[in-house]
Amino acid sequence: MPISPTDLARLPVRRLGPTDLLACADLSENRGWLREEHKWGLLLTAGTGYGIDDPDGDGLLACCVVTSYGPGLAAIGMVLVAQRHARRGVGRRLMEHVLAEAGETPLTLYATANGQPLYAGLGFTEIGRSAMLKGHFSADAVTPPIPVRPATADDLQEVLRLDREIFGLDRTPLLTRLPAFADHLRVAVEDGTITGFAAAWPNMDTHVVGPLIARDTATAQALVASLAEATERPLRTDVDVRHTELVSWLTENGLAPVVTNAVMIRSLPDLPGDATRRFAPLTVAAG
Known part of the structure; x- marks a missing residue:
């Protein structure tokens, strides 16, 4: 019944x-x-x-x-x-x-078109959009010559410091799981200072690039290219659509837009941190 x-x-x-x-x-x-x-x-x-x-x-x-x-x-x-x-x-x-x-x-979430009306009715407001892109990285477009290397245990404290500055909150319990969760973890280093970091973790037949935290677009591009060199799988990532230069570069390099989702928030006017340097989440499920 x-x-x-x-x-x-x-x-x-x-x-x-x-x-x-x-x-x-x-x-x-x-x-x-x-x-x-x-x-x-x-x-x-x-x-x-x-x-x-x-x-x-x-x-x-x-x-x-x-x-x-x-x-x-x-x-x-x-x-x-x-x-x-x-x-x-x-x-x-x-x-x-x-x-x-x-x-x-305060709460945040990424909403599909089907789910957005429910969340709006519960007090969430749309503050932005995120584009999912997927495909084999072709390396056709030029990658900035910014030094990127595999992360080491000695990098952890600097990575956490940079993330707190850019994300705006402490993600230590989540990010300290990255070495075991991700297949590849990279840091961009200039003049002895870490200026960005990114991970690629396995998800079915793809490697998801996230989180992607970087000083600027060029650094984000260098991190993605380094991760792409380490895998034969297609890449997938979710990029804030305001980062138009990165989205265009990814598209030129073989990643096609799949879907866009609304970024929504409740009880705050906007997300904390610096959106200009926050390029992609670890996963949209974790904000």
Whole structure:
């Protein structure tokens, strides 16, 4: 017997953990997304997962993950509702629970066109857009001759300092997982100072470039080119559309725009940090 909308709205929300990874991946697949088990493993250990169990015992009915950056900001990602219960208020039920849990903490998320009306109705406003690009890096366009090398353990404190300056908040719990999570981690160094860093991590058949933090566009380009040299997989990245020069350069180098998403925020006029030097997130799910 189908679950009534009233009963759906009363289903309990519970915390998710690493043991729920496969159930989250199954729900991703149910909605036509990639399974992304590697990414789910990071999100469920570095962040807090929330889910609604299917009362019929068929896995998860809905889920999402919240990545906290302290009282100044938290990011919501991977908001998914099983196809058979889409458009029946389950997503709103889950989001209202997350908002209550967050309290006064400002929240941000990347919204698809389908999800944006729900988030707007919950008090989120659009502050920008992000373009996903994907493809084999061709190296056709010129790459600036800025020195880039593999990161070492000795670089960690300088990377964290630079990230706090540009991101605007402390991401230490997330970024210290990068050496184990990413296949490649690069730093740009000029005059003995780290001026940018980027990682490439495996996601199904691609390497995702993110985070991408750099002093300027030329440094961002050099970091991407260095990561591309280290892999034969297609690259995928999500770039703030305001970085038109980087988007054009990536396109010239074989990456095609796939989709754009709205960057939304609640309880703040804008994201903290310096958007001119913040080129791509580690993953849109973590803000």
